[in-house]
Amino acid sequence: MTSYAHLLPTTYKSTIASWLAEDAPSFDYGGYVVGESPKTATLYCKSPGVLAGVPFFIEVFTQLSCSVTFHYPEGASLDPGPTGKLAVATISGPARCILLGERVALNTLARCSGIATASASLVALARGAGYTGIIAGTRKTTPGFRIVEKYGMLVGGADQHRYDLSTMVMLKDNHVWSTGSITAAVAAAKRVAGFAVKVEVECQSEQEADEAIAAGADVVMLDNFSAEGLKVASANIKTRWAERGRSVLLECSGGLTPENVSEFVCADIDIISTSSIHQVCSPPQRKVAGLIETEHETCRFFA
Missing domain, CATH: 3.90.1170.20 (Quinolinate phosphoribosyl transferase, N-terminal domain)
Incomplete structure (x- = not known):
């Protein structure tokens, strides 16, 4: 078995x-x-x-x-x-x-x-609210204890997201700031990551998301959006890029908890990621x- x-x-x-x-x-x-x-x-x-x-x-x-x-x-x-x-x-x-x-x-x-x-x-709460996408834990794990915490996510039915820095390229605001632009950061990541490693970009607005998708990002994270703002932005992004024949995975993260996860549920978000399942256990x-x-x-x- x-x-x-x-x-x-x-x-x-x-x-x-x-x-x-x-x-x-x-x-x-x-x-x-x-x-x-x-x-x-x-x-x-x-x-x-x-x-x-x-x-x-x-x-x-x-x-x-x-x-x-x-x-x-x-x-x-x-x-x-x-x-x-x-x-x-x-x-x-x-x-x-x-x-x-x-x-x-x-x-x-x-x-x-x-x-x-x-x-x-958390998975049960999201499913109860009608969500059919992925619930994932983050990399905010305890140093030296990651294998246990990521293992617990899997047994509990959650996706483990990226296991470490080598699993997927996630370009955050500091990567973009250090490189000069989202476009430049994605291009640099693509040069070394090759076809086997996804590139994700953390975005704070629809404009940043559009730049990331145009640059070739595989996943766009809409970070720290309000529940209503997330629904509007994700629908706009998916519609806009579908008209251009391009699909992209959209992830939301930031401040999600069992108490409010149902508010963030929407059909245009493919991945909901949170640290609440491994950082805040009662x-x-x-x-x-x-x-x-x-x-x-x-x-x-x-x-």
Whole structure:
């Protein structure tokens, strides 16, 4: 069965090793205390959300000689119901190894699940408002943690937009200012990007959008427009260039949130991009990983 885990590069394993090294850079005093006695721990969900980040969670414990069994598939919508907790996975291994990996594993799973939950929620809101285009997360991710956050977007049903600076050329106002004009900036980008890499231009007006399209931009971002201004501008641009036999992808971005996304929905916008799905996750959305229980004690963990 196809899984999002198949997308992950082999380097993610060394990234996880560095996270474990960061958390225990020298002596593991707590590990000395508990020793190697075999234990079984249970991962609980404590609030509704989308389960995401399973391969990262498993790899943390695999590197520590523990075994993990998940009881629900990644992408499942989990709800603990009236009991307040739902058993999601079982971890078995030496006590010191379970305790050594628990915080790294929980932090990663909770953050990834929170982003997946926020992504699924925003997509549902946009679809409910009649939007049929793409909902995408931005590159405003946490340094060193991008792979987890972009992965969460995908599991939650959102597009990950460009992964990094090498994935797509996005010419912002500072690129245009430094180059002298949108036309010059697009021409320079096209010279080196070739046919395989799209070029997008951030525009503040219809006039800038027209210049970008004329210069050969593949995507035009209408940035920080009001909801009504966006609808007028996007309709004008699409109509004007359709009459010239030219189509272009239009993206809107800037200030979009779950509270106002429905206001920006219109047929002429192909992509709605936002950082709200990975920069603003409310605490309930991030408590997907809730409890670790051993045979003798229960510890509560919150993201």
